[in-house]
Amino acid sequence: MKDDAVQPDDGVGLRRLWAPWRMQYIHRPKKGGCFLCEAFSSQDDRSQLILYRGNSCGVILNRYPYNNGHLMIAPYRHVPDLDAMNPEERHEMIDLLSRSIQVLRRTMSAEGFNAGLNLGECAGAGLPGHVHLHLVPRWTGDTNFMPVVGGTKVIPQSLDDLWQQLHPAFVS
Ligand SMILES: [Zn+2]
Numbered sequence: 001m002k003d004d005a006v007q008p009d010d011g012v013g014l015r016r017l018w019a020p021w022r023m024q025y026i027h028r029p030k031k032g033g034c035f036l037c038e039a040f041s042s043q044d045d046r047s048q049l050i051l052y053r054g055n056s057c058g059v060i061l062n063r064y065p066y067n068n069g070h071l072m073i074a075p076y077r078h079v080p081d082l083d084a085m086n087p088e089e090r091h092e093m094i095d096l097l098s099r100s101i102q103v104l105r106r107t108m109s110a111e112g113f114n115a116g117l118n119l120g121e122c123a124g125a126g127l128p129g130h131v132h133l134h135l136v137p138r139w140t141g142d143t144n145f146m147p148v149v150g151g152t153k154v155i156p157q158s159l160d161d162l163w164q165q166l167h168p169a170f171v172s
Pocket of ligand 1: 034037077078
């Protein structure tokens with residue numbers, strides 16, 4: 001696959017997911033700011049795609065998803081790794097991982113998941129200064145469930161539609 005080289009967040013089982021819209025991510029202008037800090041400091045959860053705000057961590061949709069429903073869980077504080085998180089943050093991050101899995105099972109009938117941390121730039125962290133846990137829902141056959149027509153893959157659902165579907169499931 002020609003775009004292997006531009007999939008910095010590869011984890012187990014993700015290599016075969018073809019996500020050409022991630023080229024937008026690779027080629028986006030570098031702004032220097034932290035998109036997680038920006039999102040968490042906003043008042044508008046919908047435009048920022050924030051699904052849930054806990055005490056110390058929040059859940060946010062990934063704008064450049066590997067799969068429909070790809071989300072991230074991160075502490076509000078701009079800290080680079082697990083060592084720098086306090087026990088409350090670490091605890092809540094895992095609680096929110098568990099809750100997110102339940103929500104994606106219930107609302108999207110996800111059948112499996114890839115979850116993981118990319119720590120450090122050499123490990124593929126797109127945002128090395130602000131630790132975040134990726135959660136990618138999986139379905140049987142999702143590596144080939146969308147035909148490629150003229151070089152474009154159809155994104156099955158807009159991010160705003162997805163936010164509207166998932167947000168109520170987190171708060172209920
Ligand atoms: Zn940050």
